[in-house]
Amino acid sequence: MSHIVNRQRNILDFALSSLLRRKGKNLGLVAVYTLVVFALASVMFFAQALKKEASLVLSATPELIVQKMVAGRHDLIPLSYAEKIKGIRGVGAVEGRLWGYYYDPLVRANYTLLVNDKYALPEKTIAVGAGIARVRNAFRGSTVNFQSYDGKPMLFQVRGVLSQESELLSSDLILISAADFRQLFGFPADYATDLTVQVRNKKEMATVAAKIQQIFPDTRPILRDEIMRTYEAVFDWRAGIIIVVLLGALLAFLIFAWDKAAGLSAEERREIGILKAIGWETSDVLQLKFWEGLTVSLTAFLLGTILAYVHVFLAAAPLFSTVIKGWSILYPNFRLTPFLSAFQITVLFFFTVVPYTVATIIPSWRAATIDPDQAMRT
Amino acid sequence: MLFTPAIIALFAGSLITAGLLVGAAFAGVQILLHWDLRDGSELQVKLERRTYLISTCVAYAFAFELISLFLFIYTADSLHSFFVGAMCAAGSLNANGLGYPTITFRIVNFLLAGLWLIVNYTDNKGYDYPLIRMKYVLLLIIAPLILAETVVQAKYFFGLNPEVITSCCGALFSANANNVAADILAFPPRPLEIAFTGNMLLLLGWGIFSYRTGKGGYFFAVTAFLAFIISIAAFISFISTYIYELPTHHCPFCVLQREYGYIGYPLFLALLGGAQAGLGVGILTPYRDTGSLQGTLPAMQKKLILISLIAFASFTMISLYQMVVSNLKT
Amino acid sequence: MIELQHIRKVFNAGKPNELVAVDDVSLTIEAAKVTVLRGPSGSGKTTLLSVLGCMARPTSGRIMVQDREVTSLPARFLTEIRRKTFGFIFQQYHLLQGISVIENVMLPAYPNGESFPRLKQRAEKLLSLFNLLPKAAARVEWLSGGEAQRTAIARALVNDPAVIIADEPTAHLDTKLSRELMEIVDKFKAAGKTILIASHDPLIHDSPVVDRVVNMRDGKLIDPGAA
Numbered sequence: 001m002s003h004i005v006n007r008q009r010n011i012l013d014f015a016l017s018s019l020l021r022r023k024g025k026n027l028g029l030v031a032v033y034t035l036v037v038f039a040l041a042s043v044m045f046f047a048q049a050l051k052k053e054a055s056l057v058l059s060a061t062p063e064l065i066v067q068k069m070v071a072g073r074h075d076l077i078p079l080s081y082a083e084k085i086k087g088i089r090g091v092g093a094v095e096g097r098l099w100g101y102y103y104d105p106l107v108r109a110n111y112t113l114l115v116n117d118k119y120a121l122p123e124k125t126i127a128v129g130a131g132i133a134r135v136r137n138a139f140r141g142s143t144v145n146f147q148s149y150d151g152k153p154m155l156f157q158v159r160g161v162l163s164q165e166s167e168l169l170s171s172d173l174i175l176i177s178a179a180d181f182r183q184l185f186g187f188p189a190d191y192a193t194d195l196t197v198q199v200r201n202k203k204e205m206a207t208v209a210a211k212i213q214q215i216f217p218d219t220r221p222i223l224r225d226e227i228m229r230t231y232e233a234v235f236d237w238r239a240g241i242i243i244v245v246l247l248g249a250l251l252a253f254l255i256f257a258w259d260k261a262a263g264l265s266a267e268e269r270r271e272i273g274i275l276k277a278i279g280w281e282t283s284d285v286l287q288l289k290f291w292e293g294l295t296v297s298l299t300a301f302l303l304g305t306i307l308a309y310v311h312v313f314l315a316a317a318p319l320f321s322t323v324i325k326g327w328s329i330l331y332p333n334f335r336l337t338p339f340l341s342a343f344q345i346t347v348l349f350f351f352t353v354v355p356y357t358v359a360t361i362i363p364s365w366r367a368a369t370i371d372p373d374q375a376m377r378t
Numbered sequence: 379m380l381f382t383p384a385i386i387a388l389f390a391g392s393l394i395t396a397g398l399l400v401g402a403a404f405a406g407v408q409i410l411l412h413w414d415l416r417d418g419s420e421l422q423v424k425l426e427r428r429t430y431l432i433s434t435c436v437a438y439a440f441a442f443e444l445i446s447l448f449l450f451i452y453t454a455d456s457l458h459s460f461f462v463g464a465m466c467a468a469g470s471l472n473a474n475g476l477g478y479p480t481i482t483f484r485i486v487n488f489l490l491a492g493l494w495l496i497v498n499y500t501d502n503k504g505y506d507y508p509l510i511r512m513k514y515v516l517l518l519i520i521a522p523l524i525l526a527e528t529v530v531q532a533k534y535f536f537g538l539n540p541e542v543i544t545s546c547c548g549a550l551f552s553a554n555a556n557n558v559a560a561d562i563l564a565f566p567p568r569p570l571e572i573a574f575t576g577n578m579l580l581l582l583g584w585g586i587f588s589y590r591t592g593k594g595g596y597f598f599a600v601t602a603f604l605a606f607i608i609s610i611a612a613f614i615s616f617i618s619t620y621i622y623e624l625p626t627h628h629c630p631f632c633v634l635q636r637e638y639g640y641i642g643y644p645l646f647l648a649l650l651g652g653a654q655a656g657l658g659v660g661i662l663t664p665y666r667d668t669g670s671l672q673g674t675l676p677a678m679q680k681k682l683i684l685i686s687l688i689a690f691a692s693f694t695m696i697s698l699y700q701m702v703v704s705n706l707k708t
Numbered sequence: 709m710i711e712l713q714h715i716r717k718v719f720n721a722g723k724p725n726e727l728v729a730v731d732d733v734s735l736t737i738e739a740a741k742v743t744v745l746r747g748p749s750g751s752g753k754t755t756l757l758s759v760l761g762c763m764a765r766p767t768s769g770r771i772m773v774q775d776r777e778v779t780s781l782p783a784r785f786l787t788e789i790r791r792k793t794f795g796f797i798f799q800q801y802h803l804l805q806g807i808s809v810i811e812n813v814m815l816p817a818y819p820n821g822e823s824f825p826r827l828k829q830r831a832e833k834l835l836s837l838f839n840l841l842p843k844a845a846a847r848v849e850w851l852s853g854g855e856a857q858r859t860a861i862a863r864a865l866v867n868d869p870a871v872i873i874a875d876e877p878t879a880h881l882d883t884k885l886s887r888e889l890m891e892i893v894d895k896f897k898a899a900g901k902t903i904l905i906a907s908h909d910p911l912i913h914d915s916p917v918v919d920r921v922v923n924m925r926d927g928k929l930i931d932p933g934a935a
Binding site: 002003004005006007009010011013014017021267270271274275276277278279280281282283284372373376 | 758763764783784787788790791792796798800802803804805806807811815816818819820821822823824827863867
Binding site: 043044047206225228229232233236237239240241243244282283286343346347348349350351354355357358361362364365368369 | 380381382383384385386387388390391394397398427430431434435438442445446448449452453456459460462540
């Protein structure tokens with residue numbers, strides 16, 4: 001056993017000294033390799049972190065929402081529906097939610113207006129999200145002008161700006177009182193935008209949703225889990241698209257790697273010829289090439305992953321965050337929570353180290369089967 | 379259709395592994411046709427060189443198969459939130475009819491590739507390459523299987539439809555569902571416990587006998603393979619319930635998660651190792667009397683028997699320990 | 709010790725630049741003796757040495773090393789036998805540039821699986837035998853001709869081989885160093901090693917250390933009666 005270990009250790013020793021002897025060529029290879037790992041790792045970390053963020057964020061949303069549909073479109077829901085729904089077995093509280101969109105022609109952005117009874121806002125005061133504060137130059141105590149449904153101006157005083165920590169959710173959010181909401185939009189008194197339903201037993205969710213559908217065929221119950229699934233699918237899908245695009249770069253890298261591995265200089269050929277002449281066997285030289293490849297791979301992989309981590313979690317991924325986040329006018333500034341898993345690392349490994357290793361199999365074999373006689377005659 | 383980085387990686391990995399093995403099989407055909415040690419011609423020298431390439435390819439394919447087996451399970455697990463009712467990998471794999479076949483193919487191909495490597499290692503110890511024909515015929519058997527695995531896996535992933543309602547492990551592994559896993563549970567644990575214990579003891583006893591006398595290699599291989607199958611069945615049937623401390627939780631995949639201390643890894647690696655070594659003993663047995671392997675083959679078999687016994691013993695010990703310290707009272 | 713039967717080595721067979729380097733040579737090399745292959749350049753000495761040292765395969769013929777036929781052994785086993793039985797000193801030394809003297813000496817033993825510290829010790833002993841220990845860490849590019857020669861010899865000895873093969877060892881040496889070399893050869897012979905030298909230097913084949921001289925020309929042995 002120690003015989004095998006010693007042999008590996010000896011060959012590894014020579015492999016490292018071999019790599020260091022040709023610093024120029026190997027540093028170039030490691031640099032490009034690192035770049036490839038960096039690009040792929042950044043995409044994956046970012047998508048994963050967004051997914052995590054989304055699921056954390058969504059965990060605070062209502063588990064079941066009921067919307068009324070008219071001609072396939074979302075319509076206002078009568079508050080009378082709530083009574084009937086309360087009567088379903090397993091249902092706890094049912095509340096009407098008031099929310100909607102306001103288009104601001106000044107900045108050509110859509111704001112989300114929300115009524116939340118927890119924040120008892122006095123008349124004609126609002127709280128705004130950080131994104132809105134930035135584009136409308138709003139701050140605590142300033143005034144903002146909105147146009148109500150009938151064209152009349154409504155003046156609001158800004159009570160405060162929503163915290164930075166919540167920016168991912170609240171960047172384009174405005175909190176408003178119920179009365180102001182109804183006045184601004186001309187919203188009828190006995191209607192709500194949708195209903196939130198509390199179900200006591202999680203396992204009953206699907207059943208309750210089905211029952212609601214039965215009683216009110218003109219409604220659409222939406223489960224939180226469905227939303228989560230959709231978000232996850234979207235982020236994954238977008239990450240997948242970027243990766244497919246990067247596959248082109250990966251392929252170029254593999255060709256480059258093959259070329260580097262196959263392009264033995266006369267000096268390198270001579271060296272291998274000598275090794276074989278003094279008693280190294282083909283499998284010993286193959287082992288040497290294996291260790292060289294592994295060293296290069298691990299170095300590039302480690303460097304690339306660390307750099308990607310810094311790029312995504314410390315610098316907020318400036319290079320391509322636009323693509324994954326989506327198109328918008330109001331971009332929240334937010335810090336992603338670092339999230340790393342062995343699963344991600346393994347996937348990354350399969351994208352980078354595995355193809356690299358395979359690309360170098362044939363060049364390594366060609367090097368290892370060099371005929372010592374001919375290599376030394378040059 | 380689902381399109382996550384993990385799926386792309388698995389797909390690429392499968393293509394690469396299939397490429398390696400099919401390429402190796404093709405290269406092996408030339409060797410099967412023209413190999414002649416006595417012949418000092420250019421062709422023979424070329425073929426000898428080629429054997430190095432082939433064994434390198436298979437060695438890498440083997441390593442990738444092992445890693446991607448676990449990657450596959452983890453990917454299936456990461457997808458579970460897309461399927462209503464699925465709580466872990468078991469649910470995702472059940473989302474369409476190709477999930478479990480894929481994993482079966484993966485395990486089979488992993489074991490076969492390992493067998494090839496064992497044969498190759500032994501062959502290299504004989505100065506006249508005595509096992510060379512058998513090796514490359516084996517490769518020709520592996521090649522179509524790996525292609526099948528790639529195709530089935532691709533069909534599985536591309537056929538995943540996030541809207542599909544599937545059963546979570548509770549329903550899947552409960553006695554009411556009608557599929558293979560349910561049949562295992564339909565077994566009352568008692569007979570399975572007896573089969574498990576009995577088989578392990580038989581394996582141990584026969585293994586010691588084989589180790590000392592060098593006989594009975596085939597029987598050992600068969601017993602080891604049975605131990606593999608029975609252990610999996612036993613795990614699903616009762617061992618898992620002790621680890622999860624829940625009489626209705628039988629899933630073999632949840633045990634790979636952090637909340638259970640990743641205990642699944644040593645358990646399944648032990649099983650795979652035990653099966654691999656046991657099968658290795660069997661495949662070498664017909665060549666016991668080959669001249670050039672007189673010194674090395676019996677020693678190789680002994681080592682494999684030892685590895686197999688230690689692996690299965692580890693599995694048994696860990697399982698027993700889990701059962702003893704578990705809070706589940708039966 | 710080593711027996712060659714009807715060895716023929718042809719390069720580029722069937723092509724217009726076909727070359728018959730060794731033509732039907734049958735030869736027995738005795739153990740613990742110094743044998744010299746003499747002949748002009750192009751006579752096939754180097755090729756014959758390669759075949760004797762199991763580094764090149766003959767096109768036809770048989771080779772027996774220590775009564776074991778090695779002609780049809782796969783490369784894997786042949787290399788192992790060669791590594792453990794033969795120590796080769798090349799005409800151009802063929803040391804690895806860019807690494808130290810001691811690493812060069814240790815290299816042939818790496819695949820044997822010996823522990824690194826033990827191997828290093830052995831190499832250091834060998835180096836001290838040739839007065840090279842102070843230069844152990846030096847890069848081979850900085851060595852003088854004689855030092856490089858001695859490094860090559862030390863390297864050939866690291867696996868304690870039974871046979872030492874040297875190809876034109878005095879080509880880059882002056883008279884004094886050549887005589888010193890023959891003294892070293894004498895020491896090896898006394899230690900029971902078999903020595904094979906290819907040379908057209910009269911200093912070598914006239915030396916009293918040499919037991920037998922084999923003459924070659926155009927790939928054939930001259931005076932096969934003496935073989």
